[in-house]
Amino acid sequence: MLLSETYRKIAIDGIWNNNIVFGQNLALCPLLAVTGTATNGLGMGIATLVVITASNGLISLTRHLIPGEIRIPIFVLLIATLVTLVDILMNAWAHELYKVLGLFIALIVTNCALLGRAEAFASKQPVKDALWDGLMMGLGFTLVLVALGGLREISSAGTLFANASLLLGESFKFLEVTVIPNYKGFLLMALPPGGFIMLAFLIVGKRLIDQKLALRKVPVALFHEATIE
Amino acid sequence: MKLDPATRQRLQDKIAVYREFIKNWLEPANLARLRPRLEFQTGILAGFALLASILLGVTNCSTQGTIQQRLDEDLNKSLQEVVPASLYDNDLRQDTLTISSADYNIGADKTTVYLAKKAGKVTAVCFKFSAPDGYSGPINMIMGLDRDGNILGVRVLGHKETPGLGDKIEVAKSDWILSFVGHSLDNLTSSQWAVKKDGGIFDQFAGATITPRKSVQATYRGLQWFKAHQAQLINP
Numbered sequence: 001m002l003l004s005e006t007y008r009k010i011a012i013d014g015i016w017n018n019n020i021v022f023g024q025n026l027a028l029c030p031l032l033a034v035t036g037t038a039t040n041g042l043g044m045g046i047a048t049l050v051v052i053t054a055s056n057g058l059i060s061l062t063r064h065l066i067p068g069e070i071r072i073p074i075f076v077l078l079i080a081t082l083v084t085l086v087d088i089l090m091n092a093w094a095h096e097l098y099k100v101l102g103l104f105i106a107l108i109v110t111n112c113a114l115l116g117r118a119e120a121f122a123s124k125q126p127v128k129d130a131l132w133d134g135l136m137m138g139l140g141f142t143l144v145l146v147a148l149g150g151l152r153e154i155s156s157a158g159t160l161f162a163n164a165s166l167l168l169g170e171s172f173k174f175l176e177v178t179v180i181p182n183y184k185g186f187l188l189m190a191l192p193p194g195g196f197i198m199l200a201f202l203i204v205g206k207r208l209i210d211q212k213l214a215l216r217k218v219p220v221a222l223f224h225e226a227t228i229e
Numbered sequence: 230m231k232l233d234p235a236t237r238q239r240l241q242d243k244i245a246v247y248r249e250f251i252k253n254w255l256e257p258a259n260l261a262r263l264r265p266r267l268e269f270q271t272g273i274l275a276g277f278a279l280l281a282s283i284l285l286g287v288t289n290c291s292t293q294g295t296i297q298q299r300l301d302e303d304l305n306k307s308l309q310e311v312v313p314a315s316l317y318d319n320d321l322r323q324d325t326l327t328i329s330s331a332d333y334n335i336g337a338d339k340t341t342v343y344l345a346k347k348a349g350k351v352t353a354v355c356f357k358f359s360a361p362d363g364y365s366g367p368i369n370m371i372m373g374l375d376r377d378g379n380i381l382g383v384r385v386l387g388h389k390e391t392p393g394l395g396d397k398i399e400v401a402k403s404d405w406i407l408s409f410v411g412h413s414l415d416n417l418t419s420s421q422w423a424v425k426k427d428g429g430i431f432d433q434f435a436g437a438t439i440t441p442r443k444s445v446q447a448t449y450r451g452l453q454w455f456k457a458h459q460a461q462l463i464n465p
Contacts, residue, residue: 078277092296
């Protein structure tokens with residue numbers, strides 16, 4: 001086994017069971033706002049992943065110092081500071097990337113998932129667990145953003161990862177695919193309602209998979225009894 | 230600086246005492262005892278706020294120069310895109326003229342014009358303008374004109390148009406914006422300065438008509454503003 005039981009559970013929770021979007025239904029505002037294309041989703045996902053990992057680590061590190069009564073203002077202060085730092089530093093040292101991601105960075109402050117993880121996990125767990133949790137939650141969020149962005153992009157414009165080279169560099173040009181050539185375009189999917197519609201499909205899909213998995217786990221004997229009755 | 234052994238020993242002892250104190254103070258048990266106390270809570274909140282301010286202040290001060298430099302590079306790059314380097318031998322960014330543009334609805338009340346000069350004579354001008362009525366917010370653009378008012382180039386500097394539809398006004402995504410090159414108020418009539426849907430000569434995009442329409446109209450207004458001040462601009 002590569003990971004211990006606890007770490008495996010945290011990973012599975014973050015990516016699937018308790019996924020920020022599917023499990024907690026949080027962060028829908030940034031989710032729906034930026035997922036017009038897979039590339040935008042990826043950008044927002046990476047930015048969130050970095051900030052949520054850092055904020056989880058920082059809050060876990062100082063968890064004994066923070067009294068319960070004033071934890072919320074301190075969490076908000078820490079998260080806002082981190083986001084602003086990332087914003088300033090990226091503007092100065094990764095300016096090309098900032099021009100693409102800049103809009104998303106500021107949006108992270110409004111992401112209640114960060115506060116949620118700080119409150120529910122990081123403020124009660126050791127630093128290593130909190131960092132791992134942030135990483136996995138961020139990864140789960142990124143996967144949903146890319147999936148939703150990809151589906152919307154394919155249905156609205158017929159392309160996938162258009163302009164990915166602007167975000168990731170010229171060597172990622174191979175990601176840019178035209179899935180449906182000569183596609184006329186379906187405007188609705190690029191607009192906010194399309195985001196809601198596609199998200200609904202994704203959530204239904206996740207529920208169906210969960211149901212299948214749950215059925216498979218039911219012991220055979222129990223299953224027989226249930227059908228006989 | 231050389232310290233004699235006795236002083237050094239005393240200092241080390243003192244540091245050890247402080248370290249011991251901090252270590253004990255940071256023990257979870259001690260902190261659990263302190264946490265419910267009001268003065269501790271006040272102090273902690275103030276401490277975090279102070280730390281955040283120091284961090285942000287230091288970062289801001291230490292990166293301000295770099296960010297300004299990056300913005301300069303951006304401006305330089307867009308200037309070069311709309312005014313060919315062969316047309317001038319001066320520093321565009323230093324040679325400017327600011328004229329009121331309040332009546333032309335091109336975004337700002339005052340517009341700064343960058344003058345491209347060769348041997349002291351104005352060969353081209355370049356200025357930022359904006360379509361304040363884009364589909365979802367202003368579309369900020371820059372254009373370069375030769376001294377007769379022919380467009381050398383137009384570029385979009387920033388916008389919030391629908392990704393995948395309206396963003397085809399960016400040169401990175403489509404070469405639509407290059408269709409302005411060579412046009413002026415003289416070689417197109419005012420009704421031709423419009424998208425094809427409105428009877429003009431410029432393409433619209435499938436699914437997004439407003440973005441190109443407003444970009445064309447703003448460019449047209451920018452040209453009119455230039456024409457009104459042409460004499461002043463080309464013979465400063």
